[in-house]
Amino acid sequence: MVRNVELSGYKVPTPIQRYCIPAINMGHDVIAVAQTGSGKTAAYLIPILNKLMGKAKKLAAPRPGIDTPVRAEPLVVIVCPSRELAV
Numbered sequence: 485m486v487r488n489v490e491l492s493g494y495k496v497p498t499p500i501q502r503y504c505i506p507a508i509n510m511g512h513d514v515i516a517v518a519q520t521g522s523g524k525t526a527a528y529l530i531p532i533l534n535k536l537m538g539k540a541k542k543l544a545a546p547r548p549g550i551d552t553p554v555r556a557e558p559l560v561v562i563v564c565p566s567r568e569l570a571v
């Protein structure tokens with residue numbers, strides 16, 4: 485995960501990321517407010533992706549002919565205040 489963040493060109497976390505990423509990694513719920521362009525998206529997506537990595541089997545939907553029990557369920561809900569931010 486850290487390597488991929490570095491490959492994205494992110495060398496230093498923004499202030500909102502510095503506070504949010506450790507808190508989310510510890511399992512806390514977070515409500516954060518910061519101005520546009522301050523890096524809020526990565527502040528929640530980096531720890532979310534970190535938690536989801538390695539859980540592909542759990543995320544996979546059941547498929548016909550495959551005996552291994554797998555299930556599909558939402559693990560993350562991201563709420564946006566407008567349609568434009570969601571697309």
Ligand SMILES: Nc1ncnc2c1ncn2[C@@H]1O[C@H](COP(=O)(O)OP(=O)(O)OP(=O)(O)O)[C@@H](O)[C@H]1O
Binds near residue numbers: 497519520521522524
């Ligand atoms: N740690 C970082 N280092 C360098 N660039 C970053 C970092 N975090 C985010 N960025 C870049 O800064 C830009 C703005 O980030 P982003 O759009 O995620 O901010 P935001 O706060 O979510 O904005 P908005 O309020 O519009 O949703 C993007 O191009 C993003 O790739």
